[in-house]
Amino acid sequence: MGSQTSGNWKELAQICVKIQQDSIPKQWMLSKDKLPSEETLNVSSVPYDAGTMSAEELEMTAQDAGGLLKAYESGRWTVKQVITAFLKRGTVMQQMTNFATEFLAESALQKAEELDAQFKETGKLSGPLHGIPVSVKEHIGMDGHITHAGFVSKIGNVPKEDALSIQLLKKAGAVIHVRTNQPQSLMHLDSNNNITGMTLNPLNLKLSPGGSSGGEGVSVGSKCSVIGVGTDIGGSVRAPAAFNGCYGLRPTALRVPNLGNFGITAGQESIRGVVGPLGQSVEDLELFMSAILGGKPWDVETMLVPIEWRKLAPNKEMTVGILYDDGIVKPHPPMVRALKIAAEKLNSAGIKVVNWEPFEHQRGWDIVSALYFPQGPSPYLDTFAETGEPVLPLTQHAFNFSSKEPLTIAENWSLNYQKEAYRREYHALMKERGVDFILCPAYPGAGVLQGMAKYWNYTAIWNILDQPASIFPSGVKVDKDIDRPYEGYTPRNGHDEWELKAYDPELMHGFPVCLQLAGKHFxxxxVLQASKLIDAILKK
Amino acid sequence: MGSQTSGNWKELAQICVKIQQDSIPKQWMLSKDKLPSEETLNVSSVPYDAGTMSAEELEMTAQDAGGLLKAYESGRWTVKQVITAFLKRGTVMQQMTNFATEFLAESALQKAEELDAQFKETGKLSGPLHGIPVSVKEHIGMDGHITHAGFVSKIGNVPKEDALSIQLLKKAGAVIHVRTNQPQSLMHLDSNNNITGMTLNPLNLKLSPGGSSGGEGVSVGSKCSVIGVGTDIGGSVRAPAAFNGCYGLRPTALRVPNLGNFGITAGQESIRGVVGPLGQSVEDLELFMSAILGGKPWDVETMLVPIEWRKLAPNKEMTVGILYDDGIVKPHPPMVRALKIAAEKLNSAGIKVVNWEPFEHQRGWDIVSALYFPQGPSPYLDTFAETGEPVLPLTQHAFNFSSKEPLTIAENWSLNYQKEAYRREYHALMKERGVDFILCPAYPGAGVLQGMAKYWNYTAIWNILDQPASIFPSGVKVDKDIDRPYEGYTPRNGHDEWELKAYDPELMHGFPVCLQLAGKHFxxxxVLQASKLIDAILKK
Structure with missing residues (x-):
């Protein structure tokens, strides 16, 4: 460090910027005059107005995977047509949000042609994800492509094979057409780094797209892909899904492959990062899970548990606990309203609804936050120092969660022990209270200003508990007239005070509110069965 | 340490010795003149000659669980009769081997009466283990009973509830009638400690009973219980099963409950200790597994994976690889002969048999041995120092496996990473070679002199690989005339030299040779299906 620092991070970053820029299909870019004015904050409708996409192409990009599969089977659309439509949409959204690190137009269109030829010849789809446009977070390693995980110094990392999840997706017929952005170190709830920079939220360019799978949030939320592949160790699939109004799942750990995902914490087993899908519907999430597990990943990545995806019959017999407040940070008014409306609708639909009193979420946070950086920040700082890239504020924020000094192995064991005890107790309490699922916020607010996503524990709590959790739209949008700021509320702590101040009804007006549903371990x-049911009820 | 040491370990140990001695059912003890002479090394037939047990009682103790269940169902025997018979046998064997830390005669007979009353009333067995006498290794925590795990300073530890495995066994109808001995620190392949002392092997009192579940080895091998519950992190179920001529299983980790097992490594997740059964037959092992997993332990101990016990149809379609030598320590002549005979018999029975070339077992050992004491020996030494109990030679031997200094978390992560890579590669190789199971020694010798069990890696290799492995008799016994020591063999390393010298055909003559069968992860x-088939073939 210091004078030893090579300080060449800007030049190195340019390697990736060039790859990114070169990869954009220029023929579908909007000229500057066709881009929305600088005052326009919600740019999500631009693809509809820009004129680069036909009505049929717009219809293609409005489908979920099931819709596309039907269209392929009936011969209505070819994969090539569909992939072209998604690339067109992605190109336009990229101009406004910077969600992609690299488009893969050529290989995607080639794969599309192969699938079309195969279908023409056999009359059969090649697999459960035949021709489905799938975007993938950058740090999920890709054969022959730089995979840097948000570290400038890792720009030299070029995997020699695809990550196992990508292999299985390709085998299932998916077309991977774009790789997406993530934050420095992967440890933000937004997506800003020193390489390809900051991703913006197309629903409101001032707001965070969420993170760390923020590129995925935009990709899927803006229908630039149907299914997105993210990773989640504290909310990194769920925050982006929630902030972009789409669907997402953090599965139980050790079901979906991690092999070939790149990062600087290989061998860390105390709190596991998990690959999870984002999608246009709960069915998309289900399709991803069944396709991936159908590939028996445990027969390659022996760390995984050999549990096939179980097909469940629809079932209304369940009890949903509503968590209105985790006892640490009070959710913003529109979030509480969305939960109340959901509770009423579920109740009316004959679902048993109860209040869920949070069980020591601070205890959960104390454990998980200590486990994020058990070596302290130095492995990260050393990695940054290799090129001199600056530490971004939310990276520093995350470092502050954990001890500055490395833990001893004894301390790590103690945290592991506490973690297991907390998991057992939480599970026992759900059984005792007869609660099958917990409906809760994914974040105190429906969205958050760029750079300000600081409170992780509405999502991280399910990471430390290793309970699966999904995201879906509540159907509610922030209404500045209804969702007035709390008056006379005294914050319980610094986080609570920060988040109380962070709520701006004017800024948030019209922003969709997503909810999170957590279920039991494994x-x-x-969780997806219940999410489907709840989603249908909320849409009514 | 030093002058601070309280040095009261002998007095503390006496607390447990008194509990042990008081618990022995005195009425069934042999008087000194009825005990075998001091020159008698094989005392396994003493229960048949001592006259304390009737012919029918001896028949009872010759059953496996299936045999007893049949007798209960038909009304031939009551549970009380059977438990009494096993207590009688245990009492006699205890006098000669010191395998038990505590008999539970009173509570066992009371439970027996309850089961008999219940059966009389309902005509139905109370569960899959109705009336089966089960012995349990001491460190598996028991409500209201000192549970010290081989540490004098832990004699104050009295759990307030049974370990989860014990709870599930009891629920399944098992009668727990005796707790069994283990070594200091649990980290020997024998069973000697500073509390209740050394357990002897009834097949040859000069030889080790194995360990760390050595009390279980004697208990089950000598038919003082039908099923035994041990734990295994490096061979601790399998060495005792092998050295006592019975059956045993180290299951894949995270299937059988660990909750309530006592030790000083809580929160250690890198190399997991596993509870596993010993029994009179492969069917006993299967029954234990299906009974325990039938209790859905994952719904309490959330660390476990929710995979029910699968019932498999008999199947001869399999390929067995024979591992004659791990490339580090050459097995003794009778072991190699037993493997060759097994290979021939399997081949004749139509099973595909191939040679299994070991895949970098040294690499596996380097990883697992470093993970046994990642904090170095100091947590153990500190625990010993609390009472001044001396470090036993095999404890010191185990400490020598790992670094003297604590590893850093970064080093621990690196070992975790190496472990997963090794697991994947080994699994891939089994698939590539088309091998389903590996038949191999559990130890270089059929048995080993007390205090001399030093080479762990014929069993520990399956711990680092987390592959399930069973033990069963080969049907071969050491023959001093056939199994001549190797001549002209040049040892490859210190371990190999040690073990070469350790083979004494005179001493080992007549000792049974057990084999180990390892299968794939989960x-x-x-593994049990194949073990059943192979066992039947070897018995022919």
Missing amino acids: HDEE | HDEE
Whole structure:
């Protein structure tokens, strides 16, 4: 460090910027005069107005995977047509949000042609994800492509094979057409780094796209891909899904492959990062899970547990606990309203709804936050120092969670022990209270200003508990007239005070509110089953 | 340490010795003149000659669980009769081997009466283990009973509830009638400690009973219980099963409950200790697994994976690789002969048999041995120092496996990473070579002199690989005339030299040779299925 620092981070970053820029299909870019004015904050409708996409192409990009599969089977659309439509949409959204690190137009269109030829010849789809446009977070390693995980010094990392999840997706017929952005170190709830920079939220350019799978949030939320592949160790699939109004799942750990994901914490087993899908519907999430597990990943990545995806029959017999407040940070008014409306609708639909009194979420946070950086920040700082890239504010924020000094192995064991005890107790309490699922916020607010996503524990709590959790839209949008700021509320702590001040009804007006549904450990199938039911009820 | 040491370990140990001695059912003890002479090394037939047990009682103790269940169902025997018979046998064997830390005669007989009353009333067995006498290793915590795990300073530890495995066994109808001995620190392949002392092997009192579940080895091998519950992190179920001529299983980790097992490594997740059964037959092992997993332990101990015990149909379609030598320590002549005979018999029975070239077992040992004491020996030494108990030679031997200094978390992560890579590669190789199971020694010798069990890696290799492995008799016994020591063999290393010298055909003559069968990760069911088939073939 210091004078030893090579300080060449800007030049190195340019390697990736060039790859990114070169990869953009220029023919579908909007000229500057066709881009929205600088005052326009919600740019999500631009693809509809820009004129680069036909009505049919717009219809293609409005489908979920099931819709596309039907269209392929009936011969209505070819994969090539569909992939072209998604690339067009992605190109336009990229201009406004910078969500992609690299488009893969050529290989995607080639794969599309192959799939079309195969279908023409056999009359059969090649797999459960035949021709489905899938975007993938950058740090999920890709054969022959720089995979840097948000570290400038890792720009030299070029995997020699695809990550196992990518292999299985390709085998299932998916077309991977774009790689997406993530934050420095992967440890923000937004997506800003020193390489390809900051991703913006197309629903409001001032707001965070969420993170760390923020590029995925935009990609899927803006329908530039149907399914997105993210990773989540504290909310990194769920915050982006929630902030972009789409669907997402953090599965139970050790079901979906991690092999070939790149980062600087290999061998860390105390709190596991998990690959999870984002999608246009709960069915998309289910399709991802069943396709991936159908590939029996445990027969390659022996760390995984050999549990096939279980098909569940629809079932209304369930009890949903509503968590209105985790006892640490009070959710913003529109979030509480969305939960109340959901509770009423579920109740009316004959679902048993109860209040969920949070069980020591601070205890959960104390454990998980200590486990994020058990070596202290120095492995990260050393990695940054290799090129001199600056530490971004939210990276520093995350470092502050954990001890500055490395833990001893004894301390790590103690945290592991506490973690398991907390998991057992939480699970026992859900059984005792007869609660199958917990409906809760994914973040105190429906969205958050760029650079300000600081409170992780509405999502991280399910990481430390290793309980599966999904995201879906509540159907509610922030209404500045209804969702007035709290008056006379005295914050319980610094986080609470920060988040109380962070709520700006004017800024947030019209922003969609998403909700999170957590289930029991390994009840991924039940969580999606319930999410489907709840989603249908909320849409009514 | 030093002058601070309280030095009261002998007095503390006496607390447990008194509990042990008081618990022995005195009425069934042999008087000194009825005990075998001091020159008698094989005392396994003493229960048949001592006259304390009737012929029918001896028949009872010759059953496996299936045999007893049949007798209960038909009304031939009551549970009380059977438990009494096993207590009688245990009392006699205790006098000669010191295998038990505590008999539970009173509570066992009371439970027996309850089960008999229940059966009389309902005509139905109360569960899959109705009336089965089960012995349990001491460190598996028991409500209201000192549970010290081989540390004098832990004699104050009295759990307030049973370990989860014990709870599930009791629920399944098992009668727990005796707790069994283990070594200091649990980290020997024998069973000697500073509390209740050394357990002897009834097949040859000069030889080790194995360990760390050595009390279980004697208990089950000598038919003082039908099923035994041990734990295994490096061979601790399998060495005792092998050295006592019975059956045993180290299951894949995270299937059988660990909750309530006592030790000083809580929160250690890198190399997991596993509870596993010893029994009179492969069917006993299967029954234990299906009974325990039938209790859905994952719904309490959330660390476990929710995979039910799968019932498999008999299947001869399999390929067995024979590992004659791990490339580090050459097995003794009778072991190699037993493997060759097994290979021939399997081949004749139509099973595909191939040679299994070991895949970098030294690499596996380097990883696992470093993970046994990642904090160095100091947490153990500190625990010993609390009472001044001396470090036993095999404890010191185990400490020598790992670094003297604590590893950093970064080093621990690196070992975790190496472990997963090794697991993947080994698994891939089994698939590539088309091998389903590996038949191999559990130890270089069929047995080993007390205090001399030093080479762990014929068993520990399956711990680092987390592959399930069973033990069963080969049907071969050491023959001093056939199994001549190797001549002209040049040892490859110090271990190899030690073990070469350790083979004494005179001493070992007549000792049974057991074999080990390892299967793929999570293929516990397949391992037992194959073990059943192979066992039947070897018995022919």
